[in-house]
Amino acid sequence: MATANLEIKPTPVPPPAGVLIHTDDLWKTYQMGSTEIHAVQGVSISIRRNEYVAIMGPSGSGKSTLMNLIGCLDTPSKGAYWINNRLVSEMNDDELAYIRNKEIGFVFQTFNLLARATALHNVELPLIYNGTPADKRIERAKESLRLVDLAERMDHRPNELSGGQRQRVAIARALVNSPSLILADEPTGNLDSKTGVEIMALFDELHRQGNTIVVVTHEHDIAEYAHRVIQIRDGKVFKDEPTARAK
Secondary structure (H helix, E strand, O other), X not given: OOOOOOOOOOOOOOOXXXXXXXXXEEEXXXXXXXXXXXXXXXXXXXXXXXOEEEEEOOOOOOHHHHHHHHOOOOOXXXXXXXXXXXXXXXXXXXXXXXXXXXXXXXXXXXXXXXXXXXHHHHHHHXXXXXXXXXXXXXXXXXXXXXXOOOHHHOOOOHHHOOHHXXXXXXXXXXXXXXXXXXXXXXXXXXXXXXXXXXXXXXXXXXXXXXXXXXXXXXXXXXXXXXXXXXXXXXXXXXXXXXXXXXX
C-alpha cells in the first residue's frame, strides 16, 4: 500500500532577543483568474525594539501589502512572521484581532476618526473594544491626548479640528494601549508641508520616548526622518540601509 508523501513544515526559528518584528521568507500571493500575482516575495527583515524605520517604495511595489502583513490586517501565503515573540503568521482571525488591538497602534493617512465623536471618545475606542473599565479608559485617553498636546481640545469633534490636530488625535489613539509598535501609513499624506513637519517632529519625540515606529511612505523626505529605510521593489527588499539620522 503506497504511503502519501506528507510535507513536513520546519518549525520557525524565533528571532533573537531585542527583535520586535521578524519576517522569514514572507510571501503574499493573489490569484487573478489563472494568473498568480506575487505582491510580496520572500521578504526577510528584522526590526529591533525602539527602531525608527521607513518602508519605502513606489505604487505597486508591494510596500502596502507588506504593511498589511506587518499590521496583521492580512495573512501571508507562505513564510513566518513574529511580533513581540509571537508567531502571528499561524494565528487565527480572533488571535490576530487581539494582536492588532494590543500590540499595534495604527496611524492612517485619512485619520479614520468617527465624525460625531469627540477627540476623547475617538481615543477611547481601542480601550472600549478590549473591555477596559470606563474610569481607567477615560484617564488613559486623556493622558494620551496630553502626550500629543491636545489636552485643551479633547471635547472637540473632528470637524472642529485642523488636519494636523486630527492626525494628533489619531496618534493619541495609536498610543493609548501602549502598543509594541506604532505603524503609520503615509501619515502626512493629507497635510500641508508645514503641518507635516510638525507631525514628523512628534514621531521623533515618540521615538525618543522609547517607541518603535514604522512609517510606510513613497516620499523620500518623509523616509529620511527615520533612522533606517527599507526599500521595496517588485515585492522584494531592494535596499536596506541606515539614513543620515542614524549616525
